[in-house]
Amino acid sequence: MKCEIRFFGMIAEKLSLQIEEINLDTDIIDKLDIKKSIITKYPALEGMTFTTAVDGVLTNSINNKEVKTIAILPPFAGG
Amino acid sequence: MLTENEIAYYSRQLLVDEIGMSGQLKLKQFKVLVVGAGGLGCPLLQYIAAAGVGQIGIVDGDSVDISNLHRQILFDFESIGKNKAIESKNKLKSLNPYIDIEAFPFSLESENALEIIQNYDIVVDCSDNYATRFLVNDACVLLQKILVYGSIYRFEGQVSVFNFQNGPTYRCLFPQLPTEESTTNCSLSGVIGVLPGIIGVLQANEVIKLITGIGEVLSGKLLVYNALKNTTDYFSIHKNQEFDYESLFKDNQLNKKNYSTICSNLVINEIRYQELLNESDQYILLDVREVGELPFFEGENILKIPLGELKNQVNLISKSKKIVVFCKSGSRSKKAIEILQEEYEYSNLINLFNGISTQFIEEWERKTKR
Numbered sequence A: 001m002k003c004e005i006r007f008f009g010m011i012a013e014k015l016s017l018q019i020e021e022i023n024l025d026t027d028i029i030d031k032l033d034i035k036k037s038i039i040t041k042y043p044a045l046e047g048m049t050f051t052t053a054v055d056g057v058l059t060n061s062i063n064n065k066e067v068k069t070i071a072i073l074p075p076f077a078g079g
Numbered sequence B: 001m002l003t004e005n006e007i008a009y010y011s012r013q014l015l016v017d018e019i020g021m022s023g024q025l026k027l028k029q030f031k032v033l034v035v036g037a038g039g040l041g042c043p044l045l046q047y048i049a050a051a052g053v054g055q056i057g058i059v060d061g062d063s064v065d066i067s068n069l070h071r072q073i074l075f076d077f078e079s080i081g082k083n084k085a086i087e088s089k090n091k092l093k094s095l096n097p098y099i100d101i102e103a104f105p106f107s108l109e110s111e112n113a114l115e116i117i118q119n120y121d122i123v124v125d126c127s128d129n130y131a132t133r134f135l136v137n138d139a140c141v142l143l144q145k146i147l148v149y150g151s152i153y154r155f156e157g158q159v160s161v162f163n164f165q166n167g168p169t170y171r172c173l174f175p176q177l178p179t180e181e182s183t184t185n186c187s188l189s190g191v192i193g194v195l196p197g198i199i200g201v202l203q204a205n206e207v208i209k210l211i212t213g214i215g216e217v218l219s220g221k222l223l224v225y226n227a228l229k230n231t232t233d234y235f236s237i238h239k240n241q242e243f244d245y246e247s248l249f250k251d252n253q254l255n256k257k258n259y260s261t262i263c264s265n266l267v268i269n270e271i272r273y274q275e276l277l278n279e280s281d282q283y284i285l286l287d288v289r290e291v292g293e294l295p296f297f298e299g300e301n302i303l304k305i306p307l308g309e310l311k312n313q314v315n316l317i318s319k320s321k322k323i324v325v326f327c328k329s330g331s332r333s334k335k336a337i338e339i340l341q342e343e344y345e346y347s348n349l350i351n352l353f354n355g356i357s358t359q360f361i362e363e364w365e366r367k368t369k370r
Helices: A009-015 A034-041 B004-009 B020-029 B041-051 B084-095 B113-117 B130-143 B194-212 B273-278 B331-344 B358-368
Strands: A002-007 A019-023 A051-054 A069-073 B031-035 B055-059 B100-104 B122-125 B146-153 B156-162 B221-226 B231-236 B284-287 B302-304 B323-326 B349-352
Touching: A002 A009, A009 A069, A034 A051, A034 A069, A069 B231, B020 B194, B031 B041, B041 B055, B041 B084, B041 B194, B055 B084, B084 B100, B113 B130, B122 B130, B122 B194, B130 B146, B146 B194, B156 B194, B194 B221, B273 B358, B323 B331, B331 B349
Parallel strands: A002 A069, B031 B055, B031 B122, B055 B100, B122 B146, B284 B302, B284 B323, B323 B349
Antiparallel strands: A002 A019, A051 A069, B146 B156, B156 B221, B221 B231
16 A cells, blocks of 8 residues: 655655655555654664654554554754 | 833733733742853844843853854844843843843753752753753753753754743753764854744743643644745654653752763864865865775875874874865764874864765865866
8 A cells, every 4th residue: 555755854855855755555665653664764864863753643653554654853953 | 010111111011902901920939040142042032022021141251252143133233242141131221121130151960950050940942962852851840940952054943942831842852962974053053043033033932831821732743834935844842751861960950061072162163065075176185984995086186094094194184274174974084184183183174064975075186186
């Protein structure tokens, strides 16, 4: 199943990517650990701090079969 | 009660039914502490002061610099060199003489945070570094204070209200201090002036709603604003019941070591690869990756010393020429600079932000072979 990944802040900058379509079944290999799966797919994110949201709710796991969007949200320090 | 002059000052706000006299009196009775009088703090302070928040505390140990003026528009050329907390207080007093303002002209630290914060009802985080953000959050949890959070990165900003009616805290979003990989601020990454303006005003809006009890408070939600697209995303945050705050606090006190990871005074300058390409003839590069690590990158002005070998080969590194240190991600190179600056007194080193990429190498080779 196709799903959209949205990258924010310095993660988007690091990957030079703001949005990408992935295959949920093959790209998110561990549905109970999205972060780990994301790092496996995007190794440049190794060591970076971020949180994940599925369809607008912060969580690190996928319970539903149908997922539209996964957001990758790093913290911002600036003020 | 409000005086005649105060009624005249707040007249347009008093006309708003949802605020009225009772809301205005609530604003007057509340005490709000603002941590950081910078890009976020300046607009926020202007609006909450003008709205009539009765007692405002401002914590900031920094002085105004010319590079602040494009976004910290509470200040002007006369402000340069003056402490930001004191200068903010002076500026705000002339904006609204009917409120009390206290300046704390020093940084918030684990040693003074509880003593300062305990006297306020709401705390607003307008700081510019993770250590302070976690410190403010933890102090608010310990003292059961509401925290209005705002932060920015280049064209994006985040806003939320934490610790409101036993709701989520900052650590429900990010449990631990970020790694150095994720560490940058406005002085490193740059910022357009309007972004902290927008985010600071959104924070001020939350403060006014919290005090007057109108509207929906941004608790349990993270607002993410993008200035380039002019989009706003909302993400629901659930309280992380598993996070063990008790282990962070000893005898109900903040523990300095929890906030010291990236609190060091060491300043590491960074350069972005486009800028480096534009000035490629001015720098020597120092590659601190392991031998054989990909992508391959060799050339006349590229010195290769793996991080683990740094101390043994330090005599090969010039102290006079400008050197850009790099690795794959920008993390090991930062560590290398830390070692060279602290232990060998180097002052000519710059970190390559985010490390090298194949694209960078191709462009560098094209440029230097010309």
